[in-house]
Amino acid sequence: MEVSWKREKIRNGTNGSRFNLVAVLVGNYQTDGGAADNHTRQLGAIGEKFLNSKARDMRAFHQGLFWLHVDKKLNHLSIDPQEKEKIELTISKTVPRPGEDWALWSVTCIPRIDP
Secondary structure (H helix, E strand, C coil), X not given: CEEXXXXXEEEXXXXXXXXXXXXXXXXXXXXXXXXXXXXXXXXXXXXXXXXXXXXXXXXXHHHHHHHHHHHHHHHCEXXXXXXXXXXXXXXXXXXXXXXXCHHHHHHHCCCCECC
């Protein structure tokens, strides 16, 4: 199995065009007890602006939301734990997994800007 990335254009009202970066799993895997077959499955998407944001906690919050989706999708697939770990490592090179307190930004909203 491999992880590929695609860039999707999204419309954002009057702000013009923006892009999401989408993680896609490509390969043979079994879903919900069915036979293994060649599939593609979207694992998660994140706005490119959140990957490059200097607002550290906002960036971590959106990375955390991305990883919630990825973890949920991977947990529903019948794949070997070592293969799952390999997939997660590949994804984390593009979208790092945030620290455990990533969700606190939605409560505090205190901006911390990286230099």
